[in-house]
Each structure stands twice: as C-alpha cells, then as structure tokens.
Amino acid sequence: MYSQSSKYYDALYASLGKDYAAEAHRIEQIVAERCRSGGTELLDVACGTGKHIELLRDRFTCEGLDVSRSMIEIAQLRNPDVPLHLGDMIGFNLAKRFDVIICMFGAIAYAPNVQRLDQTLQTFARHLKPGGAILVEPWVRPEDWKDGAVHALFVDQPELKVARMSVSRRDANVSVLHFHYMVASRDGIRTFTEPHRLTLFTEDEYRNAFRKAGLFVEYEEQGVWGRGLYVGFSRAES
DSSP, X not given: OOTTTHHHHHHHHHXXXXXXXXXXXXXXXXHHHHOOSXXXXXXXXXXXXXXXXXXXXXXXXXXXXXXXXXXXXXXHHHSTTSOXXXXXXXXXXXXXXXXXXXXXXXXXXXXXXXXXXXXXXXXXXXXXEEEEEEEEOOOOOGGGOOTTOEEEEEEEETTEEEEEEEEOEEETTEEEEEEEEEEEETTEEEEEEEEEEEEOOOXXXXXXXXXXXXXXXXXXXXXXXXXXXXXXXXXOOO
C-alpha cells in the first residue's frame, strides 16, 4: 500500500482540511489527563508521513512505526532525528516500552479480523509502561458505512494536479475502497489504482480488544477529528 500514492498523501488530506496541529494539541490534552506513567516517550503506530510526530516531538520523545516503506521514507525526511521502524502493527517488537502509544486516522482497521485486532492491542499493551495511555482512533462503525457512496479528493497546485476517486463497497464486515488516481505534473499524466480493505469493527469489538489486553478503556465521542477516540490505560505501579 501507498507505494505510488505516498508522495501525494499530505497534499490530498490538506485539500480535505485535515488539521494536524489541532489534532496534536488534542492528543497532548488527552495524554495530560490520562497518562500517569511519569514519562514522555511516545510511539506513533501507523505514523504515515510523520505529520503528527513533527508536531509532537517538542513535547514528547517520539518514535514511529509503519508498514509502508515509502511512508517511512517521507516521515524520516520530515523527522531526521526520530527513530522510525518498518513493521506491521499487529505483532511488532521494539524491545522497549512507551508512556504513550497512538494509532490515528482509522489505521487500526487494517487489522483484517477480530483476532488480529485483539493481537494488535496486546502488542500495544506489551509496549506500554505501567500508567501509560493508548489512543486509538477508530474507523467507521458498521452501521455508519454507506455502501455505494461516491468519493473524490482533488489537489490543485501550480505544478501538481491530483484526482483520487472511489466508490464505497462492502464485503461482509470489511469496507472496500478501490482508489483510482489521476496525476498530472510536468512529467506528464499518469493513472494508477490502489485497493484498501478496512474492517468495520463494532464498538464492542474495540472495547473487548482493550480489555483482553488488560487495559481499562474509555471512549471520547469527538476524539481528535470527529471520528471518536478510544483511550486505553493501565494502572500505574504502586
């Protein structure tokens, strides 16, 4: 995934109005409220192009992890002194623990089924210090998915034009987004496609995954970008 589209990712979501600065500020607020581990080490799982890390690294000692090599390369250019790891969120092992683990923008839904969701939260929990906090921004709820909805994003810059279009489909409990790209630059015009499959987990499935990982969990309806947010936390050592 993202091997061809990563270079356009930031421009596409800027056109959508995604406000990373506001999200980073809200993350800081939630961590201040929930985290009781006493430290500032933060791991951004599915860190993408490193925009959250760029805005959080003055407040936290950050590291990032992503399964996409092309995303990691962009994130490393943006954050040259931050350790970034190539790996799958389901079963990574960094041999250390963090005060805060975040997984934003619905990336958790790339876990293909409930068993893998459970495994992912257990992996997060193994990397969390006592008293630490895990912030997971969920994907769309099953009851909110609109099959057949037509989507488009457009980038209109002087030297770059991008159109990304898709029609929402559903395969049982999986949302299917088959993105079609048209990109125009000085080098010419090209097209490519990129399939994404994100699981439509229920609220109970998210909550149960946190509990199976030995974590308390609370849900914030607004979250950081209107999609809600699950906040898992562990007891601090006495």
